[in-house]
Amino acid sequence: MAATAQLVKDLRDRTGAGMMDCKEALQAAKGDLETAVEFLRKKGLAQAGKRAHREAREGVIGTYVHHSAKLGVLIEVNCESDFVARTEAFQDLVKDLGMQIAASNPSYVAREDVPAEVIEKEREIYRGQLADQKKPAPVIAKIIEGKLDKFFTEQCLLEQPFIKDASGKTKVRELVDGVNAKTGERIVVKRFARFQVGEGG
Secondary structure: OOOOHHHHHHHHHHHOOOHHHHHHHHHHOOOOHHHHHHHHHHHHHHHHHHHHHOOOOEEEEEEEEOOOOOEEEEEEEEEOOHHHHOOHHHHHHHHHHHHHHHHHOOOEOOHHHOOHHHHHHHHHHHHHHOOOOOOOHHHHHHHHHHHHHHHHHHHEHHHOEOOOOOOOOOEHHHHHHHHHHHHOOOOEEEEEEEEEOOOOO
């Protein structure tokens, strides 16, 4: 099936990809819009990987304050140019990330940010929990790694399921990668702070 002008427009509206990329995706997907979206996402993520070495020194400090005014978030998200920092896609991402942090209370941005001693302490706790299990060592090791993955999913922002996706399938990392692909720039979640009235010293 040919990539009609309307299909190309629909795909561009949904993904923000260039016209030629949309045509190529629709041809590869034989005119199926959903398959074309998936094709562009995969291509975008591959391109995002190539941008990983580029410097992201522009960006914004975003804020989110819950309607009760008892919970707030400050977050720094970086990109490569001031132009992209002002785009709707980037601004929406920053808002969504602020809301995510407010709702899910992560401790770290990514699993790479978790200190080695924290990971080791978690492993120790899991070993203690499994001490009375009569299972072979490799099985115990696998269970511990599974529990550690769950810990990362709960404690690391980029590993968390995105709160606006009721299916729970979209991770926050995919959300960031999607904007990376859409803008053609490297997007980096630098740091955040979450404040709640009555918490902290």
